Amino acid sequence: MAAEIPAIEIRDLRKVYGDKAAVDGLTLTVPQGCFFGFLGPNGAGKTTTIKMLMGLAPPTSGTIELLGLPMPGRSLDIKQQIGLVPDESMLFDHLTGGEFIEFVGRIYGLDRSTARARADELLDLFELGYMPKKLIAEYSKGMRKRVAMAAALIHRPKLFLMDEPFEGVDAVGARLMKDILLDQVRHGATIFLTSHVLEVVERLCERVGIIHEGKLIAEGPMSEMRGAAETLEDAFVRALGMEHAADTLDWL
Amino acid sequence: MTQIGAIFWAQWRTLYHFYPRRGVAWSAVVGLIWYGLWTSVAIVMLRVFSNPTQIPVIRVALPGGLLLMFLYWQVVPLLLATTGSSLDLRKLRAYPIPDSQLFSIEVLLRVTAGIEMVLVLIGITIGALLNPALAKWSLLATAAYVTFNLIIAVGLRDTLARLLARKRIRELVFFFLILAAALPQLLMARRGLVSPQLQLLMARDSWEGWPWTASANIILGNRLLRSLSVLSAWTVGALLFSRWQFSRTLAFDADAANASSSETSRRSWWIEWFYQLPSTLLKDPLGALIEKEFRFLIRSPRFRLVFLMGFTFGLVLWLPMVFVPRGPLGEFFVQNYLTVVCVYSLMLMSDVCFWNAFGFDRSAAQFYFLAPVSFRRVMAGKNVTGLFFLLLEIAMVTAVCAILHMPLGVRRLTEAYSVAAVVMIFLFSAGNLLSVRHARAVNPANSFRTSAAGRLQATLFAIYPVVFAPVLLAYLARYAFGSQTALFVVLAIDAVAGVIVYRVSLDSAVQTADRTRETMIAALSAGDGPIAD
Numbered sequence: 001m002a003a004e005i006p007a008i009e010i011r012d013l014r015k016v017y018g019d020k021a022a023v024d025g026l027t028l029t030v031p032q033g034c035f036f037g038f039l040g041p042n043g044a045g046k047t048t049t050i051k052m053l054m055g056l057a058p059p060t061s062g063t064i065e066l067l068g069l070p071m072p073g074r075s076l077d078i079k080q081q082i083g084l085v086p087d088e089s090m091l092f093d094h095l096t097g098g099e100f101i102e103f104v105g106r107i108y109g110l111d112r113s114t115a116r117a118r119a120d121e122l123l124d125l126f127e128l129g130y131m132p133k134k135l136i137a138e139y140s141k142g143m144r145k146r147v148a149m150a151a152a153l154i155h156r157p158k159l160f161l162m163d164e165p166f167e168g169v170d171a172v173g174a175r176l177m178k179d180i181l182l183d184q185v186r187h188g189a190t191i192f193l194t195s196h197v198l199e200v201v202e203r204l205c206e207r208v209g210i211i212h213e214g215k216l217i218a219e220g221p222m223s224e225m226r227g228a229a230e231t232l233e234d235a236f237v238r239a240l241g242m243e244h245a246a247d248t249l250d251w252l
Numbered sequence: 253m254t255q256i257g258a259i260f261w262a263q264w265r266t267l268y269h270f271y272p273r274r275g276v277a278w279s280a281v282v283g284l285i286w287y288g289l290w291t292s293v294a295i296v297m298l299r300v301f302s303n304p305t306q307i308p309v310i311r312v313a314l315p316g317g318l319l320l321m322f323l324y325w326q327v328v329p330l331l332l333a334t335t336g337s338s339l340d341l342r343k344l345r346a347y348p349i350p351d352s353q354l355f356s357i358e359v360l361l362r363v364t365a366g367i368e369m370v371l372v373l374i375g376i377t378i379g380a381l382l383n384p385a386l387a388k389w390s391l392l393a394t395a396a397y398v399t400f401n402l403i404i405a406v407g408l409r410d411t412l413a414r415l416l417a418r419k420r421i422r423e424l425v426f427f428f429l430i431l432a433a434a435l436p437q438l439l440m441a442r443r444g445l446v447s448p449q450l451q452l453l454m455a456r457d458s459w460e461g462w463p464w465t466a467s468a469n470i471i472l473g474n475r476l477l478r479s480l481s482v483l484s485a486w487t488v489g490a491l492l493f494s495r496w497q498f499s500r501t502l503a504f505d506a507d508a509a510n511a512s513s514s515e516t517s518r519r520s521w522w523i524e525w526f527y528q529l530p531s532t533l534l535k536d537p538l539g540a541l542i543e544k545e546f547r548f549l550i551r552s553p554r555f556r557l558v559f560l561m562g563f564t565f566g567l568v569l570w571l572p573m574v575f576v577p578r579g580p581l582g583e584f585f586v587q588n589y590l591t592v593v594c595v596y597s598l599m600l601m602s603d604v605c606f607w608n609a610f611g612f613d614r615s616a617a618q619f620y621f622l623a624p625v626s627f628r629r630v631m632a633g634k635n636v637t638g639l640f641f642l643l644l645e646i647a648m649v650t651a652v653c654a655i656l657h658m659p660l661g662v663r664r665l666t667e668a669y670s671v672a673a674v675v676m677i678f679l680f681s682a683g684n685l686l687s688v689r690h691a692r693a694v695n696p697a698n699s700f701r702t703s704a705a706g707r708l709q710a711t712l713f714a715i716y717p718v719v720f721a722p723v724l725l726a727y728l729a730r731y732a733f734g735s736q737t738a739l740f741v742v743l744a745i746d747a748v749a750g751v752i753v754y755r756v757s758l759d760s761a762v763q764t765a766d767r768t769r770e771t772m773i774a775a776l777s778a779g780d781g782p783i784a785d
Contacts, residue, residue, distance in 0.1 A: 091343075
């Protein structure tokens with residue numbers, strides 16, 4: 001029964017800023033246990049969508065259900081079951097990485113000793129344990145993403161919402177993160193991520209959605225999206241109608 | 253409880269890490285001095301309030317004292333919020349914490365921002381309880397007054413935080429806050445204008461409806477029921493207001509607030525004309541460099557605020573000395589107020605115009621080292637931009653003075669502009685050297701000025717007397733010879749010397765930048781930038 005309930009169900013979602021619709025009538029269903037890649041060019045509406053899913057921005061109209069529960073109506077129950085890799089600005093800059101992970105664990109209801117023990121293990125796993133006194137403010141972009149990912153894992157959530165989790169992360173870190181995420185999916189978790197790194201999305205995701213100017217322009221299983229001999233990048237560029245953009249400048 | 257404990261723990265860790273980590277001993281010494289000072293104040297209060305002979309003094313001073321505490325309690329959280337040492341509870345919206353719990357935590361966190369006032373109030377309370385001439389209601393009054401302050405602090409802080417998150421409005425808010433801080437001085441100087449109202453607010457006989465007057469009355473045992481009702485009403489009102497503001501803050505979407513319609517965001521032709529003015533007058537690459545500086549500075553909230561303050565705050569600060577001249581310097585201020593205000597406005601603009609020319613647009617510094625343009629030209633472009641805005645600032649000061657019908661005249665104008673010109677030459681000379689030797693990243697979006705690093709402050713402390721020495725010499729010449737001509741002759745000599753010094757310092761700055769480019773870029777990549785913010 002539980003498997004029939006989609007992890008994410010979005011109906012006619014809209015978010016308007018001024019007179020511009022950042023997200024315009026988005027309808028999308030992500031089944032449980034799915035690794036879903038949400039793609040789009042810069043300013044397409046990916047981050048706005050994920051912010052609405054996380055409950056950080058109220059939609060202008062439309063409905064969101066996560067794990068069968070309405071957002072924001074049952075937001076506390078939903079939030080208890082999701083792991084977030086948000087925008088970097090959501091981190092607490094004046095805490096160390098270990099303190100932040102422990103803090104998030106305790107916010108999710110873990111007792112202090114468990115939260116601290118898991119935080120230490122996660123710090124080591126993400127190779128952040130060698131500088132325990134370094135503040136998040138002093139972290140590089142990649143380190144900030146790692147610490148956010150580590151914090152998202154501490155309470156073993158059922159659904160992960162990730163905004164550009166691989167941005168600025170080095171090859172070793174990205175490989176580690178990919179392995180962890182695939183392992184989570186194998187154990188039944190659902191992952192919804194946005195990323196500009198199409199190679200990573202192609203390798204990890206089962207389903208993909210492409211958003212452009214706030215509208216979902218393509219959605220489906222990876223194999224269908226990229227066609228017979230295409231890469232995801234080819235399919236993505238074709239979907240956006242940008243195949244020959246470089247040819248427009250005669251002098252170049 | 254786990255969540256509440258975790259949030260308080262995170263706040264404690266944030267405060268612990270926020271201040272420069274100079275070791276436990278340093279923190280202990282600073283803490284001991286600061287809180288020792290406030291504990292001493294609390295002990296003095298205890299002694300005063302426990303002494304029956306001091307009742308007449310207490311009756312007069314208590315309402316005003318409680319008002320000052322209220323102001324302290326409301327201002328400090330605002331400062332902490334802007335410096336980032338206060339935990340931003342909005343970041344917890346993504347986590348499973350009920351809003352009501354967040355509000356309670358926010359209220360309790362306000363204690364940390366006003367711990368000094370709690371100490372003083374404890375002193376007052378114990379003193380009042382020990383005083384046989386006072387009723388034993390001080391504990392109740394203190395508890396109620398602390399509750400009121402904690403609750404209202406949340407609402408005021410949230411209201412202001414949302415205003416500060418809105419583009420352009422934030423500069424206006426800061427401007428009015430800073431102006432408000434300077435206004436009492438002006439109002440006191442203009443005795444007879446507002447002074448009676450201020451006195452009424454502070455005095456024993458102030459309106460009984462104020463929460464500080466009601467609290468004072470409870471401590472003194474006056475009109476107990478009425479005062480309790482007043483304080484309760486204020487507390488309930490504060491609770492409603494703060495809950496409302498807190499929920500609005502939680503739901504606040506800065507992107508939506510700052511979104512503008514395509515109509516309003518359409519750039520006005522005149523601002524585009526202004527941006528392109530340097531390119532019209534000067535050839536590229538200098539024209540392009542200056543045009544970029546124009547665009548960047550005008551779009552920077554920090555620059556806009558400082559520019560606005562230059563011709564407003566500077567006047568508000570110095571005008572009381574013109575209205576009410578006191579002491580031997582009083583007459584000097586009356587005669588030379590325009591010069592003083594102009595030079596002061598140059599000082600206000602110093603951080604954005606010359607002391608740290610590369611700190612604002614730090615990524616551009618890296619570009620300048622890569623681009624096929626000489627660093628000398630880059631620095632010249634920065635100086636021309638700085639010079640333009642400083643001259644504009646002085647023109648604005650003059651215009652405001654003219655609007656206020658302040659005495660101007662050819663002599664005053666010539667003197668003020670000549671002095672400002674000489675000071676500017678030396679400021680740019682020193683600024684070029686400091687900009688490459690002590691480059692530091694500054695967040696252009698942060699309207700609040702963060703103080704410079706200790707080493708830079710020490711350098712500035714040594715540089716200012718040198719920069720002002722030539723102008724002081726000119727004034728000494730006027731004093732010695734009793735002639736305005738002597739002043740202008742020395743200023744002319746200063747200007748010639750200044751040009752030579754400027755050329756030498758520019759060469760030196762260019763060489764230093766070439767030699768230390770790696771250190772400079774590293775310094776500009778760290779610290780208080782938009783990313784770190």
